[in-house]
Amino acid sequence: MAQQEDMFKKLISHSKEYGFVFPSSELYDGLGAVYDYGQNGVELKNNIKKYWWDSMTLLHENVTGIDSAIFMHPTIWKASGHVDAFNDPLIDNKDSKKRYRADVLIEDLIAKYEDKINKEVEKAAKRFGDAFDTQKFLETNPRVLENEAKKKELHERFAKAMNENNLEELRQIIVDYEIVCPVSGSRNWTEVRQFNLMFSTEMGSVADGATRIYLRPETAQGIFVNFLNVQKSGRMKIPFGIAQIGKAFRNEIVARQFVFRMREFEQMEMQFFVRPGEELKWFEQWKQTRMKWHQALGLGEKKYRFHDHDKLAHYANAATDIEFEMPFGFKEIEGIHSRTDFDLSSHEKYSGKKIQYFDPELNKSYVPYVVETSIGVDRMFLSVLAGSYGEEELEGGDTRVVLRLPPALAPVKLAVLPLVKKDGLPEKAREIIDRLKFDFRCQYDEKDSIGKRYRRQDAIGTPYCITIDHDTMTDNCVTIRYRDTMEQERVPVAGLERIVPEKVSMKQLLKQIAKS
Numbered sequence: 001m002a003q004q005e006d007m008f009k010k011l012i013s014h015s016k017e018y019g020f021v022f023p024s025s026e027l028y029d030g031l032g033a034v035y036d037y038g039q040n041g042v043e044l045k046n047n048i049k050k051y052w053w054d055s056m057t058l059l060h061e062n063v064t065g066i067d068s069a070i071f072m073h074p075t076i077w078k079a080s081g082h083v084d085a086f087n088d089p090l091i092d093n094k095d096s097k098k099r100y101r102a103d104v105l106i107e108d109l110i111a112k113y114e115d116k117i118n119k120e121v122e123k124a125a126k127r128f129g130d131a132f133d134t135q136k137f138l139e140t141n142p143r144v145l146e147n148e149a150k151k152k153e154l155h156e157r158f159a160k161a162m163n164e165n166n167l168e169e170l171r172q173i174i175v176d177y178e179i180v181c182p183v184s185g186s187r188n189w190t191e192v193r194q195f196n197l198m199f200s201t202e203m204g205s206v207a208d209g210a211t212r213i214y215l216r217p218e219t220a221q222g223i224f225v226n227f228l229n230v231q232k233s234g235r236m237k238i239p240f241g242i243a244q245i246g247k248a249f250r251n252e253i254v255a256r257q258f259v260f261r262m263r264e265f266e267q268m269e270m271q272f273f274v275r276p277g278e279e280l281k282w283f284e285q286w287k288q289t290r291m292k293w294h295q296a297l298g299l300g301e302k303k304y305r306f307h308d309h310d311k312l313a314h315y316a317n318a319a320t321d322i323e324f325e326m327p328f329g330f331k332e333i334e335g336i337h338s339r340t341d342f343d344l345s346s347h348e349k350y351s352g353k354k355i356q357y358f359d360p361e362l363n364k365s366y367v368p369y370v371v372e373t374s375i376g377v378d379r380m381f382l383s384v385l386a387g388s389y390g391e392e393e394l395e396g397g398d399t400r401v402v403l404r405l406p407p408a409l410a411p412v413k414l415a416v417l418p419l420v421k422k423d424g425l426p427e428k429a430r431e432i433i434d435r436l437k438f439d440f441r442c443q444y445d446e447k448d449s450i451g452k453r454y455r456r457q458d459a460i461g462t463p464y465c466i467t468i469d470h471d472t473m474t475d476n477c478v479t480i481r482y483r484d485t486m487e488q489e490r491v492p493v494a495g496l497e498r499i500v501p502e503k504v505s506m507k508q509l510l511k512q513i514a515k516s
């Protein structure tokens with residue numbers, strides 16, 4: 001655990017040192033849970049967004065995009081349920097004066113039981129070697145069974161309290177399980193209270209007569225209220241989807257964990273409109289499609305898992321999260337929800353306007369059902385960074401930090417490095433960049449030793465380094481060095497246009513999901 005925390009700290013400082021993420025307003029000592037993306041961060045983030053957008057709108061003929069405004073009519077948030085129910089249960093520790101989400105404190109305890117079980121398994125696997133039967137061990141080991149029973153009991157009590165919105169019971173669980181404040185170590189807790197997560201502001205030139213409006217806490221509502229506009233203007237036939245990428249804002253109570261939980265963040269959401277009764281089939285299909293999208297990045301199959309919801313939101317009839325193994329455990333990066341006809345029906349009611357689709361095959365009108373896929377750009381960014389970060393010992397006692405980023409997402413695809421700053425080598429390097437820059441982001445670097453320059457590129461995850469030496473001037477060949485293996489190969493300059501795209505183009509990545 002300590003090792004993982006250490007790794008997380010390193011990741012945060014690496015992000016800053018290499019221009020991926022800066023704390024917002026750092027000059028003024030920062031602003032809680034708000035971050036800025038630096039010169040490399042913005043490229044990685046844009047590539048993630050492109051990967052998502054292209055996978056949605058190019059690989060699915062029936063998915064189209066929109067870009068709706070952040071400000072929306074305030075009644076929309078009444079209709080969506082956010083004004084009344086977008087709350088987190090919070091609890092304060094009276095000694096440390098720290099505020100926590102009561103549900104998160106309990107979930108952390110559940111995770112501790114899981115950790116204990118995993119540790120028992122690891123220990124036993126080491127002891128028994130090849131003969132070890134994990135399943136049998138899980139079913140028979142007394143310590144595992146004991147922890148499993150404790151976990152189950154807590155889990156059931158917790159799920160019931162959450163489903164019933166029973167704040168007193170949540171507090172009682174914290175008391176009964178002797179959960180302590182991680183800062184003060186005490187059990188001196190306040191009551192549990194609900195806290196609305198929406199930011200509000202006023203629209204209008206003077207406070208008088210101004211309207212209270214909200215900064216959207218999700219992008220989805222912008223899709224719902226445009227359902228008819230898109231369906232009619234695009235002559236869309238059900239089933240079809242509308243995708244959107246945009247900022248969302250939540251006044252998170254516990255804003256720790258870097259870009260995992262921010263107050264201003266970005267979402268990539270797709271609402272898929274289907275016939276009533278067919279939603280669970282589509283829910284399954286989108287679960288698989290989205291998992292493939294993640295897996296195609298090659299960060300490791302075992303790093304992802306589904307986590308089905310115990311507490312279904314009032315509008316959902318099925319929900320799952322895709323979780324990624326962050327340095328602080330498996331955490332949600334994407335939600336997939338079957339939202340029934342809740343949103344469209346609710347907007348019908350609140351707006352007084354019909355939101356229906358006439359299905360020519362069934363010869364009838366209905367309010368479509370919706371399956372949503374919703375992923376946070378910033379959490380995705382963090383998962384990619386955490387999954388790529390590595391520290392390696394090299395021959396000769398040297399070390400390197402390398403970001404093994406999926407090549408198509410890397411901020412810089414190709415670094416071009418003249419061995420010396422003279423004899424026409426820089427000009428040759430520029431010539432190569434001029435040929436490739438239309439397709440790939442290239443970086444020119446002539447400063448410091450070649451070894452140092454390689455290290456700098458490894459640290460930002462550049463898949464290829466091209467070195468120009470004196471021989472290049474006569475044989476028109478360059479040395480290409482591969483980031484992951486550090487292998488070097490001599491190749492003709494003319495071959496670069498073929499070699500580079502093989503790994504780094506978005507097209508290759510998309511083809512991989514399309515065929516898998």
Ligand code: ATP
Nearest residue numbers: 252260261262265332333334335374375376378379
């Ligand atoms: P959590 O339970 O962690 O607060 P959530 O279930 O409220 O998340 P959703 O409302 O399902 O999240 O939002 C969809 C996605 O938006 C999440 O999977 C996550 O990737 C992203 N997201 C939500 N809240 C934040 C946040 N505060 N900072 C960054 N990303 C977020």
